[in-house]
Amino acid sequence: MEALLTELRAAVGADAVLTDADVTSAYQRDMMPLAPSGSPLAVVLPVSTEQVQAVVRACAAFRTPIVPRGAGSGLSGAANAIDGCVVLVTTKMNAIVEVDADNRLAVVEPGVVNLDLRGAVEKHGLFYPPDPSSYDWCTIGGNLSTNAGGLCCVKYGVTTDSVLGLEVVLADxxxxxxxxxxxxxxxxxxxxxxxxxxxxxxxxxTRATLALRPLPQAPSTLVATFDRTADAGAAVARVVREGVVPSLMEIMDRTSIEAVERYLNTDLNAGAALLICQSDAGGEAARRELAVIEQVCVDSGAALTYATDDLGEGRDLLTARRAVLTALEVYGAWLTDDVCVPRTKIAELIAGCERISAEVGLRIAVVGHAGDGNMHPTIVYDASSVDELERARTAFDLILGLGLALGGTVSGEHGIGRIKREWLATEIGPVGLRVHREIKQALDPENLFNPGSMFAR
Structure with missing residues (x-):
């Protein structure tokens, strides 16, 4: 394939075409350990739309697959290389092209880091809502490609709800x-x-026009603990029924709480579950919202509630939620799942994960975005043990099956990638899969863009 490499070097410059296996191996996979990956022919790092077009045309001429990639923070294997492909990395296309404060929009390239965009628009009194847990290093291009969510989805939606327009290089x-x-x-x-x-x-x-919102007020925070998971689930459902829309509503199960307590050397005083809510309505409006949520939690059987409008205290309380995955690393490697169920089924999902944990003999901690039912059961295993890895894989699939059985979906925000292809087929059925394939055929007739991700053609 030397002729293709020559064209790629002409398109983006020799320094931007990486072929050393010791270097390209770092671009082979994302953060999902179960997803298969291959060895790329080359990794290319374009700096402009025109360079991307040149790379795509060169690969099309040689019928070489292209795998687009951002920072590699994904959790589904969607950015994983296949043997002989060209991995097209967009991280050097990192310009915030425009911030239009009057029309509340920003135009950005795909390599812009989520947190950097947030910081840039805050200077204009504006806010970009999508906030994946990896927001300090994930890129907008990856967020767009997987329709990423985050902790604030309950009020502001997922990535697609903030996208006005795109520029996309097609297969030709x-x-x-x-x-x-x-x-x-x-x-x-x-x-x-x-x-x-x-x-x-x-x-x-290669470019996105994103809708921005006015910068919210500093959030007020409420934490509630429950001795029974079912009571926490009931509280979530009642909050929704009351019509209150907090800017954040997160839940942690007992396994998560124990891990965080050990990691942070603190006592969260929680029994079976902990609920963290925030309101960014500001002032009296925020206090009213949290008062309603607090009363709902008390009526639902909360053992303890605590509300504060102190920003530092609120940040400290939220640290417990954000620290879960890091805390679990004390016990071993982790594999995080991503299912979304009706909010009334959250307690049943957590109880089901407890049963699966006992069945496979592995620790499973459940945290998630209670406000929209998007749960992240996280399986802990010994990465050096083939047996435990297989049990982790079994647990991963059992959790997806449980999510579907509860009326949910196999992905709330991480995407399908290469790890959930069969589950996508199960969820959308043969007609849905046929339509997916027909759209793929229409836009990418040679099947060169990320073949094998989401579904097999």
Whole structure:
């Protein structure tokens, strides 16, 4: 494939084409340990849309697969290389092209780090809502490709809810511009939403126009502990029924609480479950919202509630939630799942995970975004043990099956990637899978964009 490498070097420069196996191995996979990966022919790092177009055209001429990749923070294997592919890394395309404060939008390249965008727009009194747990290093391109969520989804939605338009390089190297800069617009098919969450299987996103919101007030925080998981689940359902929409509502099960207490050397005084809520409505409005939530928690059987409008205290309380995965590393490697169930089924999912934990003989901690039912059961195992890895894989699948049985979905925000292809087929059925394949065939007839991710063609 030397001829292809020559064209790639001409397109992006010799220094931006990596072929040393010791270097390219760092780009082979994302953060999902179970997903298969291969050895790429090369890793290319373009700095412009024009360079991306040139790379795509060169790969098309040689019928070489392209795997688009951001920072590699994904948890589904969607950015994993396959043998002989070209991994197209967008991290050097990291310009915030424009912040239009009057129209509350930003235009960015895919390599912009989520936290950097948030910091840049805050200077204009604005707010970019999507906040994945890896927001301090994940990139907007990866967020777009997987339709990432985060802790604030309950009020602000997932990534697609903040996207106005895209620029996408298609399989023939042409540049498609979707969407708009206006608040409203219904001209034609909604191609923007088609590409958001497509995991690089339909094209390479090179620019995005993102909707911004006014910067919220500093959040007020409420924590509630429960001696029974069912009571915590009932509280979540009642909060929703009351019509209160907090900016954050997170839940931790007993296993998560124990891990965090050990890691942070603290006592959370929680029995079976802990609920953390925040309101960014500000002032009296926030106090009213949290008062309603607190009363619901008390009525649902909370053992303890505590509310504060002190920003430092609130940050400290939220640290417990954000520290769960790090805390679990004390026990071994972790494998985090991603299922979304109706909010009324959260307690049943946690109870089911306890049964699966006992069945496979591995620790499973459940944390998640209670406000939208998106749970992250996390399986802890010994990475050096083949047996424990297989049991972790079994638990992973059992949890997905449980989520579907409870009326949920196999992915709330991490995507399908290479680890959940069979589960996608199960969830959407043969007609849904056929439509997916027909869309893929229409936009990528040679099947060169991330083949094997989401579904097999």
């Amino acid at each position: 190297g042409s540049l498609l511009k979707t969407g708009r800069r206006t608040v409203k617009g219904v001209a034609g098919y909604d191609l923007t939403k088609l590409f958001v969450g497509s995991e690089g299987t339909l094209g390479v996103i």
